[in-house]
Amino acid sequence: MDLEGAIRLVVEASGLELFDLTFHHGSGRALLRVTVDREGGVDLDTIAQVSERISRRLDVEGFDPGPYSLEVTSPGVERPLRGPRDFAGRVGERVKVKTAEPVDGTRSFTGTLVAAGDRVVRIATEQGERTLSFDDIASARTVADWEAELKERGKKR
Numbered sequence: 001m002d003l004e005g006a007i008r009l010v011v012e013a014s015g016l017e018l019f020d021l022t023f024h025h026g027s028g029r030a031l032l033r034v035t036v037d038r039e040g041g042v043d044l045d046t047i048a049q050v051s052e053r054i055s056r057r058l059d060v061e062g063f064d065p066g067p068y069s070l071e072v073t074s075p076g077v078e079r080p081l082r083g084p085r086d087f088a089g090r091v092g093e094r095v096k097v098k099t100a101e102p103v104d105g106t107r108s109f110t111g112t113l114v115a116a117g118d119r120v121v122r123i124a125t126e127q128g129e130r131t132l133s134f135d136d137i138a139s140a141r142t143v144a145d146w147e148a149e150l151k152e153r154g155k156k157r
Contacts, residue, residue: 003063010057011036014050019075023065030068035075042074081140087116094143097123099136110143 004021011018011034020035036042036050051072058070081087081095096110103109109132111125122131 006057006061006063007034007054010053011050014046014053016042016046016050023068025065028067030065031071032068033071033073035073037075037079047072047074077144078141081142084116084118084134087113087121087140090142091116094145095123095140096143097121097132097140098138099132100138101136103130103132103136107138 003023004018007021008018014036016036016038018034019037020033022031022033024031024033034051034054036047051070054072055070079086081090081097087095091113093113094111095113096108099107099109101107109123109125109130111123111130113121114124114129115122119135120131120133121137122129
């Protein structure tokens with residue numbers, strides 16, 4: 001059974017994007033974590049609906065690795081950035097990038113993502129603009145403006 005393919009079909013039929021898929025065998029119960037997203041984010045009702053659909057699909061497909069938990073989630077407000085496509089979609093936003101080795105004496109860069117190409121990103125930091133190669137990036141994520149997030153959530157209630 002093509003686990004990722006079966007899950008991707010359900011996720012995309014629900015109008016979502018499969019952001020990440022992991023399956024962890026630990027001591028005891030295994031964990032199947034499905035991370036979904038779409039433009040504008042994903043609410044809890046949508047996550048609950050797609051979780052139920054994925055569960056049914058896996059039952060029909062005969063997915064049986066033994067006892068496991070299915071966790072369906074969104075990338076969150078401070079979402080990981082893993083490659084050119086993720087960065088390109090976040091130009092203009094605040095990001096935090098950590099490099100594997102120091103670049104100009106530092107390994108952590110926080111600022112506004114100015115540009116993202118196939119091989120490099122450009123970040124406007126307080127110390128000036130920095131160009132970083134994807135080969136040098138160990139991890140990256142968006143940085144939320146929590147004050148703006150709280151105001152926006154207050155408007156929706």
